[in-house]
Amino acid sequence: MNFLKLFAKHRVWFILLGILIVTILMSPNFLTVRNISNVLLQTSINGIIALGMTFLLISGDFDLSVGSVMALSAALAIGLQSRGILTACITAVVLGSAFGLLNGFLVTKAKINAFIVTLGTMTMVRGIVLAYTNQRPISGSNSSFLNLSGSSWLGIPIPAFIFFAGVIVSHIILTYNSLGRNCFAIGGNREASIFSGIRVDRYRIIYFTICSFTASIAGIVLASRLNTASPVYGQDTALMVVAAVLLGGTSLAGGSGSVIQTLAGVMIIGVLNNSLNLLNVFSYYQGLIIGIILVVVTILDSYYAKKRKFEAQIVTKRLEFKKELNNGT
Amino acid sequence: MIQTTYQETKKTTGLRILMDILKRHGIFVALIALFIVGSLISDVFLSPRNIFNILRQSSIVGIMAIGMTFVLIGGDIDLSVGSTLSLCMVLAIGLQQQGLALSILIVLIVGILVGLLNGLLVGLFKANAFIVTLGTMSIVQAIALIYSKGYHMLGDPESAFSIIGRGMIGPVPIPVIIFIAFSIVFHIILNNSKFGYSVYATGGNAKAAWASGIHTGLTKLLAFALTGFTAAVGALVMSSRLASAQPSAGQGYELDVIAAVILGGTSLLGGRGSILRTVVGALFFAVFSNLMILLNVAYPFQLVIKGAIIICAVWADIIGRRALQQ
Numbered sequence: 001m002n003f004l005k006l007f008a009k010h011r012v013w014f015i016l017l018g019i020l021i022v023t024i025l026m027s028p029n030f031l032t033v034r035n036i037s038n039v040l041l042q043t044s045i046n047g048i049i050a051l052g053m054t055f056l057l058i059s060g061d062f063d064l065s066v067g068s069v070m071a072l073s074a075a076l077a078i079g080l081q082s083r084g085i086l087t088a089c090i091t092a093v094v095l096g097s098a099f100g101l102l103n104g105f106l107v108t109k110a111k112i113n114a115f116i117v118t119l120g121t122m123t124m125v126r127g128i129v130l131a132y133t134n135q136r137p138i139s140g141s142n143s144s145f146l147n148l149s150g151s152s153w154l155g156i157p158i159p160a161f162i163f164f165a166g167v168i169v170s171h172i173i174l175t176y177n178s179l180g181r182n183c184f185a186i187g188g189n190r191e192a193s194i195f196s197g198i199r200v201d202r203y204r205i206i207y208f209t210i211c212s213f214t215a216s217i218a219g220i221v222l223a224s225r226l227n228t229a230s231p232v233y234g235q236d237t238a239l240m241v242v243a244a245v246l247l248g249g250t251s252l253a254g255g256s257g258s259v260i261q262t263l264a265g266v267m268i269i270g271v272l273n274n275s276l277n278l279l280n281v282f283s284y285y286q287g288l289i290i291g292i293i294l295v296v297v298t299i300l301d302s303y304y305a306k307k308r309k310f311e312a313q314i315v316t317k318r319l320e321f322k323k324e325l326n327n328g329t
Numbered sequence: 330m331i332q333t334t335y336q337e338t339k340k341t342t343g344l345r346i347l348m349d350i351l352k353r354h355g356i357f358v359a360l361i362a363l364f365i366v367g368s369l370i371s372d373v374f375l376s377p378r379n380i381f382n383i384l385r386q387s388s389i390v391g392i393m394a395i396g397m398t399f400v401l402i403g404g405d406i407d408l409s410v411g412s413t414l415s416l417c418m419v420l421a422i423g424l425q426q427q428g429l430a431l432s433i434l435i436v437l438i439v440g441i442l443v444g445l446l447n448g449l450l451v452g453l454f455k456a457n458a459f460i461v462t463l464g465t466m467s468i469v470q471a472i473a474l475i476y477s478k479g480y481h482m483l484g485d486p487e488s489a490f491s492i493i494g495r496g497m498i499g500p501v502p503i504p505v506i507i508f509i510a511f512s513i514v515f516h517i518i519l520n521n522s523k524f525g526y527s528v529y530a531t532g533g534n535a536k537a538a539w540a541s542g543i544h545t546g547l548t549k550l551l552a553f554a555l556t557g558f559t560a561a562v563g564a565l566v567m568s569s570r571l572a573s574a575q576p577s578a579g580q581g582y583e584l585d586v587i588a589a590v591i592l593g594g595t596s597l598l599g600g601r602g603s604i605l606r607t608v609v610g611a612l613f614f615a616v617f618s619n620l621m622i623l624l625n626v627a628y629p630f631q632l633v634i635k636g637a638i639i640i641c642a643v644w645a646d647i648i649g650r651r652a653l654q655q
Contacts, residue, residue, distance in 0.1 A: 106640060106644075110644050110647070111647055112640065112643050112644055112647060113591075113597050113643070115597055116588075116591055116597070116639060116640065116643045117640055119584060119587075119588060119636075119639060120636040120637065120638075120639040120640035121636060121640075122636070123632050123633075123635050123636030123639065124632065124633045124635075124636030124637060125636075126632050126636075127628075127629040127630060127631070127632025127633035127634075127635075127636065128629070128633060129629075130628065130629035130632065131627070131629035131630065131633075135628070135629065235580075239408075239463055239466075242459075242460070242463070243460065243463060243464075246457075246460050252457050252459060252460065284471050284474040284475045284479065285471065285475070286471075287467045287468070287470055287471035287474070288467070288468055288471035288472065288475070290464075290467055291464045291465060291466070291467030291468030291469075291470075291471065292464070292468060293464075294460065294461075294463060294464030294467065295450060295456070295461055295464035295465065295468070298450075298456040298457055298460045298461045298464065299450065299454050299456050299461075302454065302455045302456045302457065303454075306455065
């Protein structure tokens with residue numbers, strides 16, 4: 001019974017463990033240093049965005065534009081390289097985050113649905129990227145930019161360090177800081193948050209900006225891998241990232257979730273992609289398998305949510321019954 | 330008290346009526362404005378040929394948007410329509426040798442099956458519609474790629490199948506006729522059938538609908554099946570028009586379709602919307618793309634303007650509705 005409860009609570013980690021065991025048993029190449037660092041490198045880009053998306057989903061909002069923002073940031077980081085790598089990266093991050101600010105303003109002040117706003121900015125930013133790059137991939141002149149994701153420390157690539165540092169920082173913010181605590185409050189009950197004095201609009205704008213900020217960082221990392229930026233980067237990033245965050249158990253309805261769980265969700269998708277590659281599964285079947293897993297996990301999630309709700313009802317009924325008993329005697 | 334309100338209503342001037350129409354039916358006004366701008370800017374814009382061209386271009390997104398309207402009114406979302414379009418297209422071309430009737434039948438059945446799968450997961454297993462259809466999107470896209478082996482499939486442009494996409498009845502292209510027929514039929518179904526009422530009730534308040542005897546799960550199932558069906562019909566039109574099929578042709582279509590429905594004023598929260606408004610939304614996008622092409626606007630800038638229009642249209646709709654409530 002206790003084990004079942006433990007399993008239900010941390011099921012993402014058990015799923016990850018299961019996938020890891022199956023992968024290790026089936027392909028001997030998985031547990032090599034080179035492959036592991038490869039997996040970490042591949043997952044860190046979507047993972048970094050997933051951190052920002054976790055904030056946003058917990059607060060009950062949503063961002064489709066992360067893929068386009070990532071492409072914009074990548075294009076700027078490459079295109080402005082002639083003025084120095086640092087200047088290029090800072091410009092990329094600032095401009096990318098500005099779109100988060102725009103999203104936040106439109107969602108909170110103009111009260112437009114987040115899905116529509118970010119669909120609109122997604123299209124707009126994609127247009128800007130295509131215009132900026134003249135619709136073809138651009139490559140950088142300064143090869144030291146490659147060091148950002150090319151070099152590694154203790155066998156772990158630098159982007160993975162950025163990702164893990166992001167996980168730790170986000171976790172601390174979400175659990176111990178008012179910026180993160182308010183996230184749960186706003187997602188759990190927006191009206192109650194307003195009445196308890198939280199500046200809901202301001203915080204939601206901040207969360208949108210955080211999400212775009214992480215997307216910009218991911219764009220810089222992506223650009224540094226080949227010192228190239230393609231205008232079609234990140235076409236399905238938003239969906240993969242949201243999938244990873246939800247796999248981690250963050251609810252689409254808002255109010256619950258955690259960055260640590262998101263880490264598990266990101267790793268599941270990363271390990272799965274990698275193991276399918278190692279097992280020589282044709283790439284078309286990978287989409288099939290990932291889709292099936294997504295469907296199964298979602299059904300499980302709704303099952304557990306229903307069960308939780310039912311258990312909560314039983315607990316309240318019991319409490320009421322006890323109260324009545326006490327009043328009677 | 331009663332007298333004053335009576336006098337107030339009597340004061341209604343032409344301007345107020347105009348403002349009222351603007352607030353209630355902003356998207357209609359926007360479409361008309363776009364038409365006027367188009368006719369002023371370009372000489373060929375209002376020619377019958379161009380008008381039918383616009384209608385034909387809007388028909389595929391429009392047909393798919395009709396099904397999507399049901400799902401959105403029911404309070405759900407279906408992201409898998411683009412993949413369904415791809416799968417049905419490669420099937421329609423791939424099965425062409427099996428005979429016209431059989432291939433069309435199989436395509437329609439496959440579309441409905443995909444919809445039923447979505448409906449089953451959302452309606453009966455109560456899974457989150459957004460994420461489950463994201464999963465089926467991936468699955469269906471993979472099946473389309475596996476079936477076509479990733480190749481661009483070429484059909485026979487001389488076969489009778491081409492009539493669906495290329496044929497004309499008088500001056501009117503057949504896709505447009507299908508689009509109009511679907512709009513009328515599904516408008517009637519949405520407004521005058523028990524199923525239509527159930528969809529509105531489910532989207533408006535699922536618990537209340539359940540309490541008043543509506544099987545909400547079954548309603549959702551049917552709404553999704555309908556979306557799968559319209560996606561299959563859209564695929565038939567598109568593959569027949571192109572006489573070829575690409576396994577990734579439908580990528581991104583789901584967002585175009587959803588944008589058309591929402592531009593028409595159907596709420597993402599469910600419970601509100603209409604087929605007529607969806608048709609206007611689909612037309613708006615088609616007219617817009619047409620104008621951009623006539624004006625020779627570069628593709629990246631088209632995207633920027635399109636994104637801005639999506640946001641502004643919904644914003645205007647919200648402002649109008651808020652003004653009405655006051």
